[in-house]
Amino acid sequence: MSRKLNLGWLLLGVAMTAGAQEKPADFAAQVPLSVSGSGPWYRLELPLSVQLQARQTDLSDLRVFNAAGEPQAYALARESAQTRDDGHMNTVKWFPLYNSADATERAPSVRVQSTTTGTLVEVQPSSQLEAGEEVLRGWLLDASAIKAPLQQLILDWTSERDGFQRFSIEASDDLQHWQPWGEGQVARLTFSDERIEQHEVALPGQSARYLRLLWDSPNAPTLTSAQLKSSDPQNLPLPLVWSPALAGSSTKAGEYTWQLPMGLNVERVQVELKQPNSLAPVTLAGRRETSLPWQPLSSGLLYRLTQNGQDVVQNELQLYGQTVQQLKLTVDERGGGLGEQAPSLKYAVRATQVIFLARGDGPYSLALGNPTVRTANLPLSTLIPDFKPEKLATLGKAMVQGDAVATQTTTATTAAVAETNWKKIGLWAVLLLSVLFLAAMAFSLLRKPPAKS
Known part of the structure; x- marks a missing residue:
């Protein structure tokens, strides 16, 4: 009986393995x-x-296939805001960078004193300024001790x-050759007896020993604190990927909702501000599906204000990577709505990388x-022996051909689903017949009279 039992389970395993072999036609898009x-x-x-x-x-x-329709071993490089290394605060x-009030050059000329390691000790104007004519143009930050982006x-x-x-x-x-790193903007505002402050400015993720901040206005404010967040080069976060503009709906004044195509780990949202001089304190909520209650995700102040002939815009909210498919923005109407x-x-999600081991002839899809279907991706350490994060940059590169996604026809998709359903029915039938066969054998053995001695 033991041999028959093992044979039955072996046949069942072979049947299930054969039925689980996936083909490109089992998927709606290629x-x-x-x-x-x-x-x-x-x-x-x-x-x-x-x-x-x-x-x-x-x-x-997600699957990768070769030209013969054979699945390829693959891994996913993904990260979430909850598990990502947020870096080190320095x-x-x-x-201070002083210049004369009537100076024509925007960047003050300075002389510096530094140690052999590049650490700044003193920064002074290159020429003597008379008392009362010096103007604070900006600030020089010493990042020479930071060895990370x-x-x-x-x-x-x-x-x-x-x-x-x-x-x-x-x-x-x-301190001689300067590379532009873009514009910075911080703010301190009062709205409806509430204090609203913005202190953070994103940097491009590169290394530098010194940063120079030059104000647009004639006088820079007095700094009381300066910090730089750096990240280990081996643990740099994957870039954010932004979606196209998504239309929303509104059934109540001051409330707007959006439906995402699927559940996504959203890390930022950007709200369109069409009208100049818009000011909107907002609260953002989200949920996975309509039957669930709304959960608060973020809050802040959105604005588009005109100052000195330029638009000053803050239209982003930061989230923490929760999985949502619906978003709701509630606006404090006292700001004008x-x-x-x-x-x-x-909306922005963290980029995903697919790493696959090419086997068989291309082209691949x-x-x-x-x-x-169930997950089939492997850990990177299994897919690539002796894997180290820096090895990713040395791998071959795969790219999507064109912008179109080759979606199967409804007939093909329906046939694939039907085929999958028949496979499931067949597997369950084999399993049921095996169980019935074993039960019959056990019943037969129990009814068999004991052998006479």
Whole structure:
């Protein structure tokens, strides 16, 4: 009986394995891939438009196939805001940059004293300024002790009046040659007896020994604190991927809702502000589906204000990577609101990378869109022996060909689903027959009279 039992389970396992072999036709969407560089491993930056073809939030229904329709071993490089290393906060020294009030050059000329390691000791104007004619143009930050890419600048300051502080950011390693790093904006506002402050400025994620902040206004504020957030080069976060503009709806004054294509781990949203001089304290909530209650996600002040002929815009809210499919924005109407029609909204998720081991002949294709299959991705350490994070940059590169997603016809998709259903029915039938067969054998043995001695 033991031999028959083992044989029955073996046949059942073989049948289930054969039935579980997936084909491209089992998936609703197929995307052709092109590869370049040296294999056999290839890395694909998954476009958001392709990711949205999946039917499972965790991308369990993602597969890679070769030209013969054979599945390829693959791994996913993903990260969430909850598990990502947020970096290290560094308090740095800051030095004032003075110039004369009638100086024509925007960047003050200075002389510096530093140690052999590059740490600044003193920063003074290159020429003597008379008392009363010196104007504070900006600040020089000493980041020479930080040996990692700079991700964020955090400032605190004092000034005679509230408002926005706008400045340019430049980086240098020798205090002679400066590279522009974009614009910075911080703010301190009062609204309806509430204090609203913005201290953080995003940096491009590059290394630099010194930063120079130059104000647009004639006088810079007095800094009271300066910090720089840095990240280990081996643990740099994957970039954010932004969606196209998403239309919303409104059934109540001051409330706007948006439906996302699927459950996504959203980390930022950007709300369209059409009208100049818009000011809107807001609260953002989200949920996975309509039957669940709304959960608060973020709050802040959105604005588009005109100052000195320029628009000053803050239209983003930061989230913490919760999985949501519906978003609701509630606006404090005392700021004037955002109008009766719902503004469009863009959302950002952290990029996903697909790493696969090419086996067999190309061309290769990516398949998504099957709500019933189970996950098949491997850990990176299993897919690539002796894996280290820096090895990702050395892998061959795979890219989606064109912008279109080759979606199967309704007939083909229906046939694939029907085939999958018949496979399931067949497997369950085999399992049921095996159980009945074993039960019959056991019953027969129990009824058999004991052998006479």
